[in-house]
Amino acid sequence: MVIDVQDELLYTSQIKSAAVHLQRFLVCLFGILAYVDLVHFFYFESFSFAFNLWFISVSILLSIFWLLIKATIASPYNNTFNLDALCQFICLVLGCILDFGIFNLHHYVNIDTPNMTLNHLIILSGILIFSTSTISILYLSNRFRYFLFLFIPFITPCILYKFIFFTPLSTYYQFTFNFIFLFIIICAFIVHRYHTQLSLLSFKNNKFSLQETQLTQDKNQLGLNLKNAVEKSNQMQNELLLHNQLLEQKVKERTYDIKQINDRLENHQANLAFAHETAGINSWLWNIEKRSIEIFDTKSKILFNHISENEVQFESLIHPDDLDNYQKLMRQHLRGKTERFEARYRIKRDQQWCWIQDTGKVVARHPMSYKPLRMVGIHRDIQKEKTDQEQLKLAANVFEHVAEGVFVLDNNLCYLEVNPYFEKLTSYHQSDLLGKHLFDITVNTKKEILSQHFDVTKKLIADGEYDAELQIEFLTGKVLTLWVHINAVTDEKNKITNYIGIITDLTERKKQEQRVSYLENYDLLTDLPNRFYFNLQLHHYLTDPNDSIQNLAVIRINIDRFRSFNEFVSTQAGDILLQKTAQRLRHSCPDALLISYLNNDDFAIIYKYGQNKKNIQQIAKKILEAFESPFVIQNNEHFISTSIGIALYPEHGRQIDTLNSHAEQALAEAKSLGGNTAYFYTNKNTRLFHQGVNLEGDLRQALKNKELLVYYQPKICTKTEKVYGFEALIRWQHPKLGLLTPDIFLPIAEESSLITEIGRFVLFETCKQIRIWQDLNFDYLRISVNVVAQQIHRGELIHDIDQALELYNVSGDMLELEITESSLIAKSENVLTLLQQVKHRHISISLDDFGTGYSSLAYLINYPIDTLKIDKLFIAKIEQEKDQAIVSAIIAMGKAMGLSIVAEGVETIEQINFLKKHDCHILQGYYYSKPLTAQECIDYLSKFKLASVYRS
Structure with missing residues (x-):
């Protein structure tokens, strides 16, 4: 009960102190909001109506909250619980208001201030967030729940930024903000712990001061009592001399009896010590009346002997997380509600926390008040048992919750156990798998699959390990790409007893890799290979020694007057024209090695041809004819022509840049001729050769x-x-x-x-x-x-x-x-x-x-x-x-x-x-x-x- 009263007084003191700190926090918060408003005004030279309206509203609320806290503290009917609830409510409301302020800043202020960029928003938000977080750590962390009620709603927009705001934010900034928020919470928790310790020390200091005053008064009273006691002792001394002679005679009689009893006790003590040593048990004695505690080892040697007027000092050895449960169980037994005291908790030993199992019982009570006077008990070190239990629990949790498929096989490769994620991946229940062979749940109808399964089994038996990527089709209909890793488990005789396997689902990763490869190499608008892939393939055709291509044509195609089409129709119509152009090129050039969209209105085709260039001429003619029919775009017909430039390998060059350059020059010549024509690259060397110059x-x-x-x-x-x-x-x-x-x-x-x-x-x-x-x-x-x-x-x-x-x-x-x-x-x-x-x-x-x-x-x-x-x-x-x-x-x-x-x-x-x-x-x-x-x-x-x- 003494502890309950002390806790209540300490709680009241902490709540009042927290309320005063909250008042100071409201004043500082008003200053921060004013500073953010001034920064916005001086930097952008304009006021945001949305932000100023929010600022004025928040300022009024801050004033109301400040007065409400002051009135509650000064009220003679003040209730600590009501004051605590009021402070929690104010913190929660402030967190929501600041939450809306961040949203207001990123949405409405951005609208009111057009020249504001994402970096400006991040800076203003950072000033508001981190300044508020700093003063909240300073003034609210003494009551950690106040800090959380304010901080968690406050930072919600930042954590859910990409879901709330339309402005994209760099993954780097998002990760940095989340890391700083986590760091702020950790700092607030640490400061909260320091505040709690300081409050407890202050409370103890006041209590010790009162005790000192009481001890001084007791000292004076004891002086008077001692004087009276000296007088009485002189009287009693004479009586004691007489009684002493009688006692000596009785002592001699009893000494013999005690010696026999002592011999029997020593035998019992030896047996008990052996039993305690074997079980690792230490005993303890708590003299509640004298406030003394003695702890003995297995040989009855005193390991701990402490006499104190305050039992809290002993309880400081108990781990803080276990102290409440310890006190609860101890109170129940001291009040006679339980037959014995039993608890498991951690105590500090050699600067480390060790688990013990403590059992005790009150052996003496006051005959009138029934208050406990003496209590004995034993405790046993269970640290190793606890560690083993935690390791087993951890292993079980990992097995149950790991996001990988885990399975256990016997030495015949039959399923013994699987974890829930394995069941989720394969759509099999554990009861359907037990006793089945490793590959009994997969489709085994194809010869190559059977060969693959045979290789896996052979490697497991030979090496005791298998690690590879497999595509597996299960009988449930699922087809997955898995990374399979299986290891053998051996006993002390190096004999295989089990196999443990882990499967990782790579299906989505493979699809994502294919998607990324497509985005790197293809144009999304035309669904044609882009310039990068075009150059890569052209380089492959020119340099691959295993390729039999001897004659190759690079055909550059450009839409005539495409810019004018975009300007006079629309860019959307231009995109449609590019898509339809790509379709016509596919239909007119089915034998092309590659059809590519380079950029703007430029397309390119790679063709393999024989010794006769007429084949390329026919292809160019076919492309021009494909564009003779009109394009229907947005319900209107448009007649579109193209210009074609052609460079030949190896006649016009043997390198990528040379061929591309010559094809582009030929395209320029076709353009200069008015378009709707095809032009072969012709260099001066050819003309000189025809003139007879070597x-x-x-x-x-x-x-x-x-x-x-x-x-x-x-x-x-x-x-x-x-x-x-x-x-x-x-x-x-x-x-x-x-x-x-x-x-x-x-x-x-x-x-x-x-x-x-x-x-x-x-x-x-x-x-x-x-x-x-x-x-x-x-x-x-x-x-x-x-x-x-x-x-x-x-x-x-x-x-x-x-x-x-x-x-x-x-x-x-x-x-x-x-x-x-x-x-x-x-x-x-x-x-x-x-x-x-x-x-x-x-x-x-x-x-x-x-x-x-x-x-x-x-x-x-x-x-x-x-x-x-x-x-x-x-x-x-x-x-x-x-x-x-x-x-x-x-x-x-x-x-x-x-x-x-x-x-x-x-x-x-x-x-x-x-x-x-x-x-x-x-x-x-x-x-x-x-x-x-x-x-x-x-x-x-x-x-x-x-x-x-x-x-x-």
């Missing part, structure tokens, strides 16, 4: 006769407007045809070893020119040299570089190698080793024509690339939105990876402004200069420097 033979002589020249096109830095460097470009001064550009003779050189000799010539000529310019005090000019795949794979490039640098005494910092993506596709390990050797010589590496070939981010990650060069095809069409998106994406990606960005083919001021706006580092094109001779470069450098100084 370019290959002349090219071999050109190397000997030194007819090849190197021109240099300037590269301009966008920040300084000065020359950053040059790109070395090969030219051929033909004795009959005049100056030839590389697109005429390099394709011939690529089909022979001449390309390597030409590359070596350009490398040496460039190093020679760098030396000349440095002698003329034109330093810090980096010259880029194009390197083709043949140079890289022949293994002579490093030797040529070292020889050129040493011959002309040029530093590798002045040189840059431009390589194409096709050079990186094959023999990746050898290419990586070579590029690392180039980097060791301080030579920069540039990836040329990025985005036109089989582009892969793996090149940028795995290879030591310094510069990305955006192809001129994207720059030429930069006014188009999608090409703008591609260019800006390449620039942003390159900058994020620490790469320099070069844009080639710059010809207009609009292109320059766009590239400068997106922080492209270097520009190259005819706007600044055409390719120049070495002497013209000297003049250009001089003029350009003067122009730069004048501008500054």
Whole structure:
């Protein structure tokens, strides 16, 4: 009963303190709401009607709650339970109000403030949430339920964000918010524990103060009693002398009797000690009247001896979670409601909590009041039993609730037991499985399935383990893709007694993987392969040694005047037109290797043909005829035509970027002819061949006769407007045809070893020119040299570089190698080793024509690339939105990876402004200069420097 009174006083004190803290919390909450409103106003320079209405309403409620708490505390009829209920109600209402405030902020405030972004909402919500959480930890955690009643409704919108709000939130932010909320709850719980301990210590301190005062009064009274007792003792001393003589005689008589009794007790004690030691039992004695406790070990040695006026000190050794049950059972026995006291609880022993089983009984009571005076008992250490029970319970819970199918087989592979998840997966009940063989529940009608089951059984018997992915059809009709793992269990003699298996359902994961693969490789609108898959398949057809394709056509198809159709009809009608175009291409080209949708209004087809190009001409004609009939879109007929560009392999190129580029050039020619036509790519080499010119033979002589020249096109830095460097470009001064550009003779050189000799010539000529310019005090000019795949794979490039640098005494910092993506596709390990050797010589590496070939981010990650060069095809069409998106994406990606960005083919001021706006580092094109001779470069450098100084 004393404990009950103490608990009630402590509870009353805690409730009053919590109510005062709640008043302070209301004041702080008003300040936080005002601050959030001011932040919104000063940042966006406008008030949100919804948020201000909510703020004013909440402010009024806060005032009402503050006055209501104050009146309740001051009321003479104040009831602690009513005050506690009022505080809980206020916290719950505040949590719901703040819950609505978060929703108001993300829904109505976002409407009132159009320029507010998701980041702004997150910041304002974060200020409100985390400021409120902080002061709630400070003022409400002394009563943890107050904190929970406020905090849980408050954070509900954030936890259910993606279900409540329409604005998508990053999974990273969602995970971060949830983690912080969990951390706040943990902090609040810890602070609550500290508040509880401080309240208890304060309450104890006040009680000890009262006891000290009482002890002082008792001390004075004892002094008076002692004085009277001394007087009486003198009187009694004389009487005691007389009685002492009589007692001595009786003692001698009784001593003999006691000795015999003591011998019998020692025998009994030895037997009892042996029994206690065998059972691991310790005994205890509680003198309730004297408030002393003694605990004995199995040999009756005192392990614990404590005398205290306050029994709470002993109870502090009991685990807090077990203390209430211990006190309840102890009170029931002390009040005579139970025959004996029995309890299991944890006590602290060697800084660890150990389970004991305690049994006791009151052996002496006051004859009048029936109050307990003395109690004895025994306790036994049951920690190991408890641990074993918990482990068994844990294993059973794991078996019952694990989200994996678990089954146990006997040594003959027959089912002994399965868990509920196994029953759910297979749709079999455990009673239907017991005694059946492992594969008796599956369909075994096919020969390959029987063979598979035989292999599984054979491996289990031989190795005692099986681990693999299987597709299993059960007799219930379910067909599942499962990961099956089975292990053998052996006894002490290493004999197999059981098999334990685990099955994981991979069916949904497989479907998801197929879905992701489809999304990566197919366009959702047209249901055709996208550009990525098109390039991947084209690369496969060109490089697979096992493929028998010898002649291949790349057909590019573009819808004529598609942009006008979108503008004058609708973008929705444009999407329908793309879908119907895809359908007609499928129907008109059933024999195509691949039909793909690239982007915008561009389609591409890969066809395998024989030696006769007329087959491709017939296919192109068939495609044009397929578009002669009108398209019915939105109940209107539209006549749509297409332009077709065709490039042939190997006639027009042997690489992906070359074929795509030539097909696009042919498409441009078809467009220039007015559309609704097909055009084969025709290069100048073909025309020259028909004129009777043998370019290959002349090219071999050109190397000997030194007819090849190197021109240099300037590269301009966008920040300084000065020359950053040059790109070395090969030219051929033909004795009959005049100056030839590389697109005429390099394709011939690529089909022979001449390309390597030409590359070596350009490398040496460039190093020679760098030396000349440095002698003329034109330093810090980096010259880029194009390197083709043949140079890289022949293994002579490093030797040529070292020889050129040493011959002309040029530093590798002045040189840059431009390589194409096709050079990186094959023999990746050898290419990586070579590029690392180039980097060791301080030579920069540039990836040329990025985005036109089989582009892969793996090149940028795995290879030591310094510069990305955006192809001129994207720059030429930069006014188009999608090409703008591609260019800006390449620039942003390159900058994020620490790469320099070069844009080639710059010809207009609009292109320059766009590239400068997106922080492209270097520009190259005819706007600044055409390719120049070495002497013209000297003049250009001089003029350009003067122009730069004048501008500054």
